[in-house]
């Protein structure tokens with residue numbers, strides 16, 4: 001049975017900072033800019049905002065965390081904004097930015113606030129993104145780091161090698177997804193690689209990072225921030241932009257066996273445990289979706305999402321992405337802003353915002369014509385798997 | 396030419412804790428010890444406070460034979476960690492042992508070119524002393 005709160009909360013304004021490769025401004029300044037632009041996009045005044053939510057983690061090991069430079073906490077944002085009418089705030093620790101959006105939705109439904117801004121700010125540290133393990137390693141790393149097997153890229157690469165060999169697939173097929181997403185980035189002015197094309201030869205000749213992942217299977221770390229205004233649908237209809245109505249959401253409720261080496265979780269169980277909640281709440285299924293944003297921290301994550309969320313059968317996602325099927329104009333356009341691979345690593349908020357923009361008809365040159373139902377999987381299908389369905393109108 | 400050169404690699408050194416000390420004590424003696432649940436018989440690795448199958452806290456360490464198959468692997472080409480730069484490209488493997496289904500243990504694939512790493516290949520444990528305290532379980536092909 002569909003969710004009783006289906007369509008009762010909506011995404012209104014969306015704003016973002018410039019996306020740059022390195023830290024030209026303190027991260028807090030970029031987060032502030034994104035929040036101000038989202039509020040202005042809605043046509044609201046800052047004093048109207050009475051809820052704040054973020055997921056603040058710097059997803060890179062081995063760096064000193066400085067609030068305002070490497071993260072922007074909810075306290076930092078409260079300090080900058082001095083909101084006179086603030087009634088509710090949240091900085092969640094699990095399920096990434098999708099969890100912040102979902103909990104903000106719950107707060108709006110509960111009536112404890114009226115206009116929430118959710119933001120995500122991402123720092124790109126100087127030097128190596130994920131610092132190598134220390135000379136002596138305790139905790140879970142004692143079973144991986146001695147083997148030179150410690151970064152997230154290697155864990156996900158091992159999982160992807162297993163995927164490819166179990167399903168008799170070839171890594172070269174991923175070129176089609178990388179190229180589709182780059183074409184979408186070329187249509188998205190805010191995307192980091194807006195001006196840079198990617199050819200099949202570029203992909204096939206790129207250097208290997210951790211087999212089977214080559215350079216173009218890895219997302220591009222950036223410095224930047226994005227924010228969105230959420231409010232109840234009745235209020236959203238009185239604001240400037242056409243709202244995107246939240247039809248349903250879910251989060252992963254199945255976890256891999258605790259403590260196993262590396263991230264070789266059962267992605268089908270993990271991803272579908274989230275999307276099944278979303279499909280049930282929204283009262284529709286993957287066949288009804290016009291456009292999908294599926295998290296791509298590494299390209300393999302999108303493959304697992306396509307399958308576990310129900311868009312293709314297990315083992316067939318690399319075939320699903322061939323022949324333009326996931327490009328704008330194809331059967332199911334995916335990551336229509338370029339994704340983390342080509343637009344930049346904003347760690348999931350851009351996926352949610354793009355799903356909303358598409359059903360609001362506000363995606364500009366990367367708009368999928370007539371998109372009414374948009375899906376977002378805002379974190380790795382094999383990891384946190386927060387999922388969303390947005391609709392242009394109640395159905 | 397495709398053999399990884401491990402001779403100059405400085406590996407991070409494991410620091411045993413209350414949960415893992417028995418594992419490392421065993422490895423130093425040349426024994427691979429996995430946790431075994433006294434309630435349901437489940438074998439698990441890495442060591443955990445509770446049984447990952449039945450949630451029992453009645454766990455002990457017992458030897459496993461150390462033969463199994465490659466469950467997952469990656470070949471590392473990136474030299475972000477300079478300590479491993481001389482070994483690149485090298486194969487890191489995740490192994491599922493015959494007598495501990497579902498438990499997974501990491502290692503490097505030693506003694507053969509990295510191109511020999513594939514899902515399902517038979518491997519067996521070997522032991523590589525790092526210092527007087529710590530010996531690493533490693534894997535080679537079991538032919």
Ligand SMILES: [Zn+2]
Nearest residue numbers: 432435446449
């Ligand atoms: Zn048990």
